[in-house]
Amino acid sequence: MDTIYALASARGRAGVSVLRISGPLAFETVRGLGVETLPEPRRAALRRLSDETGPLDDALVLLFQKGASFTGEDVAELHVHGSLATISAVLRALSKMPGCRLAEAGEFTRRALENGCLDLAQVEGLADLIDAETESQRRQALRVLSGAIGRRADGWRRDLIRAAALIEATIDFADEDVPVDVRPEVNALLDTVLLDLRQEVAGSRAAERIRDGFEVAIVGAPNSGKSTLLNALAGRDAALTSDVAGTTRDIIEVRMDMGGLAVTVLDTAGLRTTDDPVETLGIERAVQRAKQADLRVFLDDGNPLSLGPIENDIVVGAKADLTGVGVSGLTGQGLDQLVQDITKYLQTLSGQSSTITRERHRLAISNAIAHLESAQDELISKAKDEVAAEALRHGIFELDLLVGRVDVEDLLGEIFSSFCIGK
Amino acid sequence: MFHVKHYAVIVIGGGHAGVEAAAASARLGSRTLLISLDTDKIGVMSCNPAIGGLGKGHLVREIDALDGIMGRAGDLAGIQYRLLNRRKGAAVQGPRIQADRKLYRLAVQDALKATQNLDLLAGEVVGLLVKDQKVYGVELAGDVQIHADAVVLTSGTFLNGVIHIGDKRHVGGRMGDRPSVRLAHQLGDLGLQRGRLKTGTPPRLDGRSINWDRLEHQAGDEHPVMLSFLSSVPAVRQVSCGVTHTNEKTHEVVRANLSRSAMYGGHIEGVGPRYCPSIEDKIVRFAEKDSHQIFLEPEGLDDTTVYPNGISTSLPAEVQEDYVRTIVGLENVKITQPGYAIEYDFFDPRGLTDTLELRAIQNFWMAGQINGTTGYEEAGAQGVIAGLNAALRVQGRGPKTFSRTDSYLGVMTSDLISRGVTEPYRMFTSRAEFRLSLRADNADQRLTQSGIDLGLVHEGRAHAYHRKMELVEAGRADLDALQLTPTELQARGVKISKDGVRRSGLAVLAIDGVARGVLDDLAPTFASLPEDIRQQIITDAVYAQYTDRQKVAADALQRDEAVAIPSDIDFRSISGLSNELVVKLVCNKPATIAAAKQIEGMTPAALILILARIKRDGVKRAG
Known part of the structure; x- marks a missing residue:
């Protein structure tokens, strides 16, 4: 199963937007965004996200372990500042992560359903x-x-x-x-x-x-x-x-x-x-x-x-x-x-x-x-x-x-x- | 005449679908009866005297990998071998033969006679015996009933067949045979969606009246590639085909008589294939072309009949003679049988499950042209699937289905049952999205082991397959153990950039243009293998790089194929589905999520809703 990501929060202007990453490489992917110390599961922590171009945003990072998440898989949530530039930059950084791809419509839901979480x-x-x-x-x-x-x-x-x-x-x-x-x-x-x-x-x-x-x-x-x-x-x-x-x-x-x-x-x-x-x-x-x-x-x-x-x-x-x-x-x-x-x-x-x-x-x-x-x-x-x-x-x-x-x-x-x- | 009035499986029809169905069922150990109007005509090639080709050759190899008859019988009858696309990659090469009609028919009949658990019977099936929506046997003309636990229908073009030559028409399933009208009615009464298709044949020529000296000749390949994995060399003398062309005069004659053609005269309602147009079609639709190619294919070694491939027609017999004689080499030709068009019924294959069982009634399978396909190979391949599954059912075992990711069998089944047909369905390699993995050369690697596990494959073939795979594995391991630097490779003349990456022997031989023997001194086991095994190892390695890239898509598809949609699901009661989708779902009855995805207009949300319902119902049942 590959690891997928997408914007999870509602559309429209907001102060905070949530990006969700789900799959076996979810935590690895967060590390790939320059987060050296992952927060404990289910504990929100402020972390700086960055890629090879430099810092992207200071975001709240929240991890859910397999079996105790929305999809039933390892899930990471990145609560980033809701500006267009920030979201674009983080999405772009995610697209470069190995084994990680943008989710299709309904894909999170399907995984959740198949894992009996809905x-x-x-x-x-x-x-x-x-x-x-x-x-x-x-x-x-x-x-x-x-x-x-x-x-x-x-x-x-x-x-x-x-x-x-x-x-x-x-x-x-x-x-x-x-x-x-x-x-x-x-x-x-x-x-x-x-x-x-x-x-x-x-x-x-x-x-x-x-x-x-x-x-x-x-x-x-x-x-x-x-x-x-x-x-x-x-x-x-x-x-x-x-x-x-x-x-x-x-x-x-x-x-x-x-x-x-x-x-x-x-x-x-x-x-x-x-x-x-x-x-x-x-x-x-x-x-x-x-x-x-x-x-x-x-x-x-x-x-x-x-x-x-x-x-x-x-x-x-x-x-x-x-x-x-x-x-x-x-x-x-x-x-x-x-x-x-x-x-x-x-x-x-x-x-x-x-x-x-x-x-x-x-x-x-x-x-x-x-x-x-x-x-x-x-x-x-x-x-x-x-x-x-x-x-x-x-x-x-x-x-x-x-x-x-x-x-x-x-x-x-x-x-x-x-x-x-x-x- | 019978010792038994009860069989496990009855197969109706002795064409290519019926032959493979009966043989597959019997190979699996079920007591099987094959009923044909005329047992001497079992295995007759009623259209062109050729087997295989692109997509079709792949199907023949897959039939063969499951120990079917077509490949071996073809090799006993092959009078010319050509591997199509020889200069392209292995994935799109298709083996093809010209077959001696009589030898082929006899080889098929011999193979059937040698098959244990299989009886042949001449008779006309006039009806199915059905009770409580279950088929339990067949009724023959003359009030004879034979019972069976499962029935496979492969009636080809015999259902309501009508033959047209110009404005003359008569009923028949093949020139000289009776059509099955009553059976067609009974199936119609079951509420199956019926459609009408047509196909055509060219006039048959007397080869002795052809001026061969004026023609180009096309010989077979110098190194023939066999249809069957078990064959090694052609069994009979090899011959050439003649090549000639239509010309302006031919076109004039056809044009002047267009209104007398059954097709253009409005006598035919059926839909013909776009890839097999009659000469009338060619001249009307491609008016700018002043010439069309014709292959003059001998029908057999001791048969003087010649099949002029490329000029099928439904013009009146006398016009056929006129236009044929305008063609170089055919100036004095004698027509032994005029060309004709045939219209026949087929049933919408969307009424079938993924084992080709009819959904409307139980224990009843359909295979071949009746499902809207064309071609011996397509028919034979369906025969294997249907016969195999009929026997599995009778034996109380689970079904064996094929996936688009593992075989052309899977591609064809999925196309037929989820998309239906609008013209006779023929296999093309372009239909297979995993074409690079579904090659003719690896059909055995893809299918034979599963055939062995099912008990569908004879010991002899199983042994040969295992032996081959041992050699392949040994050669692979030998090459895999090598780790070579670019410098070492360059010293051996391999053109490669100095990227510092060590490569395995397999990876090196997979590089374009690298000679097969370049590592022989380092890989003695590989070096000692027979040429065909060495080639197999390299071909596998060349395509492995693409197969890996396809893996994500293949895995996703297999996941979707694995989620069955129960046949009793009530789409109407799923809230949130649009009416339009409900109608399509009820009509198409997709058997899996993969099939549902194929439905036009399907949305991700609708799929989720269907999945949720399956989940809920599954839980309810389990509880």
């Missing part, structure tokens, strides 16, 4: 939490990857299926009419995906956001009051406003502070069909930028738009000064509520739940990179197709959460539609 009623309560966690992971996966990289995930899927199918075709249908040497194509496909993955892991997009700020795009039909709203939010005349539709052709950016987070609000060209080539260009850019933003605020004045809201986007009525409902940049009506909604959403994005998810993604992507690189190496330098195929399969499996499950049927489908198999 009754059915307790499990039912926990199942809800696990469900919520699974769902939040899925949503986070999409969110964290929002923007240009996120939309490339479909492309990764396509490229990886194609690459795997090509190798499998030369293995499983060696006596059929399939290309003899697929290596150049497979290599090129893997290069493309690897380029993206390396970029992603180098500057994890969400981490960049916390550092550089989130982007919120205001989207609406021409003359729906977007620029006025931006001005109201910013408290200054940043965008040119007039009542002639189509005034804002360039994207206006205003940086502001919302609930402690750096936020850039984008005012985009009004979305409409037009003959004016300059405006058309502006609209295309507006759609592009709006899609890449972390959040979109739709000002709804009843006119149809070429871009629709996606999950978590905010839709409000435009020009509340005229209609009485929604938001108005002119009178300030609904403004506080809107700021509150935006802040709340962005805080969940930057909150603890995404910290753990980001860590999960970072691990998944780094592992995927290692597997795909090894696939290239086996295929190109060593000509060991079957080992390359194995590495590729592991790589795809790591990216499961991002590209969806890839099954042997997906590969066979690609093979049979590309090659005339069957003699």
Whole structure:
């Protein structure tokens, strides 16, 4: 049985967060974090956690021995300070411990159940939490990857299926009419995906956001009051406003502070069909930028738009000064509520739940990179197709959460539609 | 005619599944009866005259490792040997033979006749004898009943079989045989989910009318690799196959007559396999290709029939002649039997347990094409699993199941019972996620010992296996005892970096490109071993490094496979499961947590809930 770890405390902002480690190497792992003297079991003690980069945090360390713990295995709890940076750093240090890996959703519960440490009623309560966690992971996966990289995930899927199918075709249908040497194509496909993955892991997009700020795009039909709203939010005349539709052709950016987070609000060209080539260009850019933003605020004045809201986007009525409902940049009506909604959403994005998810993604992507690189190496330098195929399969499996499950049927489908198999 | 009217196990059907099922049951010591419409046709190869290949060759080796018949019979009939993927790694090499049809059939029949505890009977089974949801025998045409404690059904394509040639159709399970209609109805009445599949065959050619001089030839391997672990050299004369190609003219003829094809004329409802398209399919779906390869496979040493592999069809007989004669070498060819498409019933294998026993009634197993598979090897492999388990049940012993981590048998069973089929299921190595460990060369190491423990393996094979393993172990120990520094290795010409790490002899020989004999002077025991044993030791060492990496995943899967979900579990009463999942669970009836995990949309939380219920019920029962 391997040793697993995860964030055990509730999501959301808190002064203290609990990381739980369970399995035969649990105590060993705590030692690996620079704790020379382990506290007695069931006695909390303050210990300094550190890794090769230096101290990580002063944490309460609490050990439970096998048979007297939540999972029935040796368990260590690290009560660390609840800051994002601290949790990230400790999680990262844990990921480097030998024999230790990030737990899957529900894995602690399953161990507890199998070791007879839980009754059915307790499990039912926990199942809800696990469900919520699974769902939040899925949503986070999409969110964290929002923007240009996120939309490339479909492309990764396509490229990886194609690459795997090509190798499998030369293995499983060696006596059929399939290309003899697929290596150049497979290599090129893997290069493309690897380029993206390396970029992603180098500057994890969400981490960049916390550092550089989130982007919120205001989207609406021409003359729906977007620029006025931006001005109201910013408290200054940043965008040119007039009542002639189509005034804002360039994207206006205003940086502001919302609930402690750096936020850039984008005012985009009004979305409409037009003959004016300059405006058309502006609209295309507006759609592009709006899609890449972390959040979109739709000002709804009843006119149809070429871009629709996606999950978590905010839709409000435009020009509340005229209609009485929604938001108005002119009178300030609904403004506080809107700021509150935006802040709340962005805080969940930057909150603890995404910290753990980001860590999960970072691990998944780094592992995927290692597997795909090894696939290239086996295929190109060593000509060991079957080992390359194995590495590729592991790589795809790591990216499961991002590209969806890839099954042997997906590969066979690609093979049979590309090659005339069957003699 | 009978001395007994009661058998421990009855196997219905004498195809490849039936043969292996009956033989496995009898090997295990159960009194077994094999019933076939025509006992002379037992072991007939009704499709192409070849056995083995990629994935399929792996299955043959596994059947053989459990002392089944297919590998040995194949080696008595092999007229051409080819090890596929010879230039790739051992994990994806598959042994394959062209077989002399008659020799194969006779070898199978001889093997059955030599099997103790086994009787053969010609007869038509028209119904099962069922009482209280338990099968207790079969009814034959002519009002004869034979009782048995367990029954294995391997009726192949005979259930509601319909043969199509152009717009002509007739009922039949194989050209010239009767279909089993009544039995199909009875099984339908049990509420089994029935589906319809189709498969095709090419026209058979008279080899004397082929212009062989105009054709390329493909010979077998210089160093033939046998199907069976017990064989060493081919038993009969070796021959070549011819290779030719379709051309634009062929395609024109087919295109002009597409509407007359049974498939394109809308006469066929069954789903055919994507990997075995008819010539009509090839020309429609791959219109840009102006030529398709055809292998001309001799059907036997003293048989003039030739099987043109690659042009199966359901066009009318006269069109078949037209298009075949456009092909180089076949300008004057005579067709001895037109190609045809056959549609048949299969039953949704998700109704089976992991021993291939039907869940709906007890003591009844199904194996082979009736479960939606295609191929001799897939059928034979299921036959072993079903026959073995039927006998185990009768003997009051626990079931023997196979895991995805130990065999292709396990991969196939798990695929069938948890995913069902949408087209005839054929084995590919890509279906096996532990492919690097499930090799054709180590099938015996993976399975034979468990076969010996069960009593499924004859003494002769057990002895040969133990002898082989003694040699393998001795060679391994010899190499393992060596500890060599990079400097010592470099002196021997081994290309290795000076990393200061001492390596065992095994680790050295596992390195790419290192000559097998490089340590012979240091490892005299290893040096003295036969070549095949030396190769085995190295192959094992090469793949051991990957097997170790797979261990975590394999262990996790085995843990999941080990958690059985009781068949009487009431998913509806588990609070917290979504309706959608409940429906899927009730319909799929996963037998283990591993199978439940395979269900689309399964969540970690749902698995936990199911586990909790199993735990609670287990405690209740135990208390």
